[in-house]
Amino acid sequence: MKNKITLAHGAGAEVSRGFIKKTLLKYFKSKSLAELSDSAKIKINSKDILFTTDSYVVNPVFFPGGNIGDLAVCGTVNDISVSGGDIKYISLGLIIEEGLDLKELEQILKAVALRAKEAGVEIVTGDTKVVERGGADKIFINTSGIGQAIADATVKARNIKKGDKIIVSGNLAEHGISVMNERHKLGLKGLKSDVAPLNKITKALFLKFDKDIHMTRDLTRGGLAGALKEIAEQAKKDIELEESRVPLSKAVKGAVSILGVDPLQTANEGKFVCIADAKKAESVLKLLKTFAYGKDAKICGTVLKTRKGRVYIKTPLGASRALAEHEGSNLPRIC
Structure with a gap:
């Protein structure tokens, strides 16, 4: 499996970190990206902005304490927050497998709305794709978040x-x-x-x-x-x-x-x-x-x-x- 992607490449441990540094980063030259932090700190009109993105593929979609919708909002909120940011806005991208029960989708969307309200953030843009049966596992979600840097917060x-x-x-x-x-x-x-x-x-x-x-x-x-x-x-x-x-x-x-x-x-x-x-x-x-x-x-x-x-x-x-x-x-x- 030396030349193949394995589950270890996405596990967040040593293999994953090595994969990011040796394979992914060599194609993208960015000071912010090279920090490998939970969010990138960028400047727009001299203001420090925090920006992050994440994808969610949890299996099962529903579990005790929440569902994939809870994860999508909280994960993105937390990535900005631990980077010293005050998150304001989130995007919501849905990849839905054909055959997903509409009631399940609405449960997920309700969780997204409730968590966004709890965190005080707004869903401001999004995208929806539907793929054939077997092209996904019920539903995958991508979210991006943006917020302002909290004054003097420098966590490195x-x-x-x-x-x-x-x-x-x-x-x-x-x-x-x-x-x-x-x-x-x-x-x-x-x-x-x-x-x-x-x-x-x-x-x-x-x-x-x-x-x-x-x-x-x-x-x-x-x-x-x-x-x-x-x-x-x-x-x-x-x-x-x-x-x-x-x-x-x-x-x-x-x-x-x-x-x-x-x-x-x-x-x-x-x-x-x-x-x-x-x-x-x-x-x-x-x-x-x-x-x-x-x-x-x-x-x-x-x-x-x-x-x-x-x-x-x-x-x-x-x-x-x-x-x-x-x-x-x-x-x-x-x-």
Whole structure:
């Protein structure tokens, strides 16, 4: 399979990052694109604008806690938000398979409308295509988002420094495990996707703490492990996670113990990681906990003084091991 695309190329981990850098970027010369951030910061009439795009192919289309419509809006909102932007407008592109039940389509569109209202964004343009049976899997969605940069918000991996604290906004792996449970009809109880818009939390963080917030990233494909590994490599800094402090719900703990899945490498759709100045970390945590989508936030790691671009896991017994990412994916088509 050396010269063929595999599911690993889209999993958000090491293979995926290598594919983007070695195959895709060589054809496109752009300073903004080379940053490989969740959104591109561009200038229009001297104003900083954030722009992002994403596609959604989740299987199944409906899952506990939401559907593909929820993902399409929240994912795009969150990409702009963790990049230091205040999102305003979204596009909606639909690729619909012939034979999709109209009632299912309307459920999806209703979810899009409700999430857009919750996030305070407007759907302003779109496109619809219908393909023959087998040409898609029920429905695929593409969304793009645009917003204004929040004053002085500069979140880049190179800004992190020794002693910075790693803060996770809540319980991890809920989306990935919920989709796995629904897809394979595993019958595990108490699982629900965490899909949610994070723009109100991130805006509050940037407005209050400004440059003390050094980096933020939403934790989708590749999970917390993938996000931190990418940040560490870009910053050429090492990061240590305390395994016992990583927030997990009781239901997810039970599920991963049965399934043998690593929650650190499992997708989320309503969580982000914040790397903040150590002196402000407790205040950042306190603010996060005032929001419904941040009530389970925890400080769970530190940026180290060493500079190898690695992520380490500190076990409850005090031992430390280098994080090894999966070559493939716990579950393809997670979003």
